[in-house]
Amino acid sequence: MLSILPQLLVNSLITGSIYALASSGLALSYGLLRILNFAHGHIMMIGAYTFLFFHVQEEMSFLPAAIFSTACVVALGACALSAFILPFMRSSSLLPLITTIALGTILESLVSIFFGVNVRSFPSASASESIECGGVYITPLQIFIISSALVILGVLGFIVHKTSLGRKVRAIAENKPAAEGLGISSTFVMYTVFIISTILGAYAGILVGYETNIQPTMGGSYSIKAFAAMVLGGLGNIWGTIAGAFILGLVENLSIGLDFWGYSLPAGYKDAFAFLIILAVLLLRPQGLFGTVSRSS
Amino acid sequence: MDLVQLLTSDYAIHLAILIALYLILAQSLNLTFGLGQLFNLAHVASYAVGAYATALLSTECESPFWVCITVSVLLSGLFAVLLGGIALRLSNDYFAIGTLAFSSVVSALLINWKSLTKGVLGIPGIPRPEFFGIDFYQNVNFLALIGVFAALTQVLLYCLYVSPLGRSLRALAEYERAAAALGTDTRLIRNIAFFISSSLAGLAGSFFAYYLNYIDPSSFALSEMVFVLTIVIVGKPGSFMGVIGATIFLVLLPEPLRFLDINSAYLGPMRQLLHAGILFGVVWWNRHRLFPQRRQV
Numbered sequence: 001m002l003s004i005l006p007q008l009l010v011n012s013l014i015t016g017s018i019y020a021l022a023s024s025g026l027a028l029s030y031g032l033l034r035i036l037n038f039a040h041g042h043i044m045m046i047g048a049y050t051f052l053f054f055h056v057q058e059e060m061s062f063l064p065a066a067i068f069s070t071a072c073v074v075a076l077g078a079c080a081l082s083a084f085i086l087p088f089m090r091s092s093s094l095l096p097l098i099t100t101i102a103l104g105t106i107l108e109s110l111v112s113i114f115f116g117v118n119v120r121s122f123p124s125a126s127a128s129e130s131i132e133c134g135g136v137y138i139t140p141l142q143i144f145i146i147s148s149a150l151v152i153l154g155v156l157g158f159i160v161h162k163t164s165l166g167r168k169v170r171a172i173a174e175n176k177p178a179a180e181g182l183g184i185s186s187t188f189v190m191y192t193v194f195i196i197s198t199i200l201g202a203y204a205g206i207l208v209g210y211e212t213n214i215q216p217t218m219g220g221s222y223s224i225k226a227f228a229a230m231v232l233g234g235l236g237n238i239w240g241t242i243a244g245a246f247i248l249g250l251v252e253n254l255s256i257g258l259d260f261w262g263y264s265l266p267a268g269y270k271d272a273f274a275f276l277i278i279l280a281v282l283l284l285r286p287q288g289l290f291g292t293v294s295r296s297s
Numbered sequence: 298m299d300l301v302q303l304l305t306s307d308y309a310i311h312l313a314i315l316i317a318l319y320l321i322l323a324q325s326l327n328l329t330f331g332l333g334q335l336f337n338l339a340h341v342a343s344y345a346v347g348a349y350a351t352a353l354l355s356t357e358c359e360s361p362f363w364v365c366i367t368v369s370v371l372l373s374g375l376f377a378v379l380l381g382g383i384a385l386r387l388s389n390d391y392f393a394i395g396t397l398a399f400s401s402v403v404s405a406l407l408i409n410w411k412s413l414t415k416g417v418l419g420i421p422g423i424p425r426p427e428f429f430g431i432d433f434y435q436n437v438n439f440l441a442l443i444g445v446f447a448a449l450t451q452v453l454l455y456c457l458y459v460s461p462l463g464r465s466l467r468a469l470a471e472y473e474r475a476a477a478a479l480g481t482d483t484r485l486i487r488n489i490a491f492f493i494s495s496s497l498a499g500l501a502g503s504f505f506a507y508y509l510n511y512i513d514p515s516s517f518a519l520s521e522m523v524f525v526l527t528i529v530i531v532g533k534p535g536s537f538m539g540v541i542g543a544t545i546f547l548v549l550l551p552e553p554l555r556f557l558d559i560n561s562a563y564l565g566p567m568r569q570l571l572h573a574g575i576l577f578g579v580v581w582w583n584r585h586r587l588f589p590q591r592r593q594v
Binding site for chain 1: 334336383386387389390391393394395397398399401402405406408409518519520523526530562563565566567569570572573574576577580581584585587588
């Protein structure tokens with residue numbers, strides 16, 4: 001049983017990388033806007049499908065396809081923020097929840113209409129041959145997923161902690177009126193952050209398309225998984241969320257990979273585990289695994 | 298076709314049954330989401346619990362109508378106690394995530410617990426109810442049955458809306474601390490509302506299973522939740538008559554799509570798109586009125 005453990009750990013690292021990319025964007029925008037974006041998973045799905053459109057259907061090569069789909073996703077992110085989130089922020093905290101659910105459903109049904117509801121995937125000819133390394137099988141694609149996730153998350157950390165944009169983001173998250181009083185344009189910062197979060201999500205969506213497959217209904221379940229990572233790490237806490245994403249990947253893979261006293265769980269229950277984790281954490285440690293209890297007014 | 302013929306046609310009776318079904322489902326959501334402003338995303342999960350309870354009891358145990366319906370209602374109520382025990386400790390965003398996680402656990406179980414629910418294949422051959430020698434395979438008779446139950450539910454819920462319980466629920470939604478200071482038991486009131494709302498969703502689920510004779514997990518997806526949510530929002534949350542009007546309007550609205558020359562594969566996504574579009578439009582239009590600002594004391 002222990003012989004498959006290294007393989008499971010590597011698999012968890014791959015899943016965790018994708019979850020980390022998906023959820024760090026969500027945590028970034030939640031930290032700033034305090035809005036739960038239910039459509040985040042659907043934006044991932046749109047990223048994957050625009051890439052599918054340009055790369056597979058229009059047969060563009062990788063780079064132009066990536067540029068075009070990034071442009072589409074940036075436009076979508078800007079529209080989503082200006083039409084579906086910002087107008088509702090002042091009225092009630094419930095409204096953006098409802099409108100982002102509506103946005104997610106709209107995106108899902110549009111993709112179902114234009115691309116069909118069937119499962120699709122990206123062709124990856126050279127990347128599918130596994131390399132064996134000490135009993136662990138890994139494909140070049142998976143190495144790329146892990147390393148690109150680490151690089152992107154590193155850059156994200158640099159932006160948040162070392163650049164003036166990052167300082168503005170943290171200032172607005174802490175005290176919006178004071179930050180605006182010091183001349184920081186909160187609109188500009190909100191758009192920038194939201195667009196970064198959509199790009200991260202779209203990139204994660206494309207990786208999902210290469211690593212497994214995509215379908216229009218994937219959005220909802222990835223939204224919930226990103227929430228799970230965020231709840232694990234504490235809402236709005238980026239580093240906590242990234243750690244939460246890797247923990248989620250680990251738990252999912254271990255739960256179905258290991259057998260417990262001769263009894264192993266069917267693979268379908270993998271998703272149920274993510275949701276049970278959310279419930280358990282909400283019940284026992286609502287501030288997240290890495291959060292501290294704070295009283296807000 | 299003249300009017301009398303149209304109104305007694307099978308198609309009209311089918312629509313009337315759907316309206317009765319959604320009246321129960323939407324008006325019960327209106328109790329928690331409308332009156333209590335609890336963003337309960339697990340309502341359709343309660344509906345699923347009721348539907349599966351009836352489906353399994355009537356096919357596996359051949360239980361009579363009254364047993365099925367009582368067990369469905371009680372099980373959904375029990376489900377609400379469990380859900381309320383966890384989710385009602387949480388507030389705002391956490392509450393939404395918690396209920397969403399709960400409903401995802403239910404749908405993961407419906408798909409994966411194959412020995413009980415038969416997974417995505419669903420449960421076929423659910424017999425219509427049988428008592429007093431009435432043939433409920435005739436849709437007219439079934440309409441009479443569900444009509445009686447829908448009417449009773451509406452009366453019950455109307456009584457609740459104007460009862461002290463309804464007032465406390467409204468007060469808690471408007472200003473929780475003031476209501477609590479005046480001696481309202483926050484947790485108890487909300488748990489009771491949750492229990493009633495979820496039991497009635499179970500009742501609707503039971504009728505759904507009886508009516509279609511077949512259920513599968515896809516009937517209880519998030520898109521169904523979006524539809525019920527749309528009904529309550531279009532009817533104005535907390536408004537009894539509004540939700541009745543909105544149910545009739547929204548059930549009938551996508552019907553003309555049937556008569557257009559559209560590929561049937563597009564029908565589902567188009568209906569979803571229509572509902573989500575209406576949901577967004579109504580929220581946009583009413584964003585300052587939908588959830589009134591909390592009154593200042």
